[in-house]
Amino acid sequence: MSDIRGFTAGFRILGPLEGHYGPTVHRPRGPKVRNLLALLAVRAHDIVEVDTLVEELWDGSPPSTAVSTVRTHVYHLRQELERALGAEAMRGVISTEATGYSLRPAPGQLDLDVFTRLYGQGRAEMRAGNRESALQRFDAALGLWRGRTLADVAQGRVLAGHAARIEDLRVRAQELRIEAAMGLGRHRELVPELRRLVATHPLNEWMHARLIDALHRSGRRGDALRAFHDVRTVLAQELGLEPSEDLRQLQHHILAGGSAA
Template sequence: MANEEIKVDSPAIGAELAGGRSALTEGGRPPAGNADARRIAELEREVWELRRTNEFLKEYFAKDLDADPLPPPAPPRVVGTIGERSHPEVVAAAPAGPPGAARWTPGQSPQIQDTPQPMAVFRALGPIEAVVGGRLVDPGAPKQRALLALLVSKVGQPVAVDMIVEELWTGNPPPSAITSLQAYVANLRRVLEPDRAPRTPATVLRTYGRGYLLDSRVVEVDVHRFSERATAGWQALDWGEPQQAVREFEAGLALWRGQAYAEVADTTYVRPDVARLEELRLSVVEGRCAALLAVGAHEMAVAELEAFTRAHPLREYGCELLSLALYRAGRQADALGVLRTNQKRLAEELGIDPRPALQHLENEILNHAPALDWRPHPRVIAKSA
């Protein structure tokens, strides 16, 4: 953009210029009696900068972000003010996007940044496994594996040495416990970072105060992926996308190979998280069966729910789903039998009545309520049309 000239109408400044006198004293400062002229000049410079920024922003938003951004216009030569003055470049910020989105700055084309690959992937939904560089590696001897499982259960959080010793040796550590622990840590570091140069700080398994931690910024854990899949499945079911829900739930359940954190599942430190994950797994099994019912796979749901309720007879939601699946499969007597068996078991073992939802379902089954009949969800119909 070509330089512009801004005419100044200030009488005070014009008078001094007409008289051939300089508006600057030695050192570049205006004389003390020229305060009005100095203030006018400062205001005009501010107006110019605002105009320049406005023009630049208009040009930026008029362009597609895939094009190279235009440079800001060159500052104009100001005529009739206190000489020429250089101005700092104005940087227009790109509109804020969602977290993780590529940010645009002047002077570079926008680029989508790839998510860095984790340095190690841990599988803790079963016996502990570690994958480094795409290959399964051996975590080592039982105590060393238990140490890794313990650290994975608290990934991103420091675990104190005293706590590790207490858990690994079940409250009765030998005099050599600290020395053994240090050897286990050194061995794991060699396994998890085989290319790390000698005497350089570890990146994956770090020392943190008087403890150790696995850095969550450079590792991935299947426990977190399972939680994400579970959340996505329930959201899809709530949004009327049962087929997507089935896929999400199945992908999450496929990560399980046994008891979570198997090597340290009975330790005081990890036991609450093991119980939490097991409860989440059972709810995902129920969610998958609910999604199967929503897509009309009643017979498949019956087969899975019968096995599930035998293993977990006090889970009322599972009994509710099984009863509904049996009714939709044309087995009304069996559906009522499930509800009444559940009612009897709850009374005998826990001394409580079934949830109101189960009592309501029994009444609807007895009355052949049309609301129990399966109907494809409108979104499913639209997708299959």
């Protein structure tokens, strides 16, 4: 797992779905087996009820044999992981419970768990006013991502909802990282990243506002006003909306010749 020293076994879901054991990388075969592992991973440490697994795997139209088929898929998943990643490493990772199944990775064995821990540490450092330390935590957390959550898994309704929640956490970590870096006066350094982020999230007005502010504080008044025009056009075309009060105040401040300091 990237940026985690000492990682030897576990699962990655912050990007394509992968299992790891040392240098071995395993991508489970079969769409239903992949969905099963993915759903267990996004709800790691919780019990995922059999009914929830059935809903995900058959999208509300299960066969009469759905429950027994889930058991078969779990059996094959365990066998596949043990063969690919080692019986010792995978022993007890997928547990059978009274109402369903649970993925119980050890600390550091699931990239989402590591991300959540680093994200929480970054937030704590921000609250304490330690922007440099916060920035380091957010950089480490965001460095775990290799693409969209479960990018290579065909997601049903249940899994898609969990993936959207995880993506929202990623966006919030990006926002807090930007806040920390701007608080340290790194406006020029942030401009390329902010341009990439507003291209990825064109309707996120907060990110547009930070781009405009970073450009202005970098002495690029014309570029800042052009960035305001760009977001106004996007909002009008996509949603039929005017820019937020935050954005309008930024525009007024720049037009009035307000200090970029």
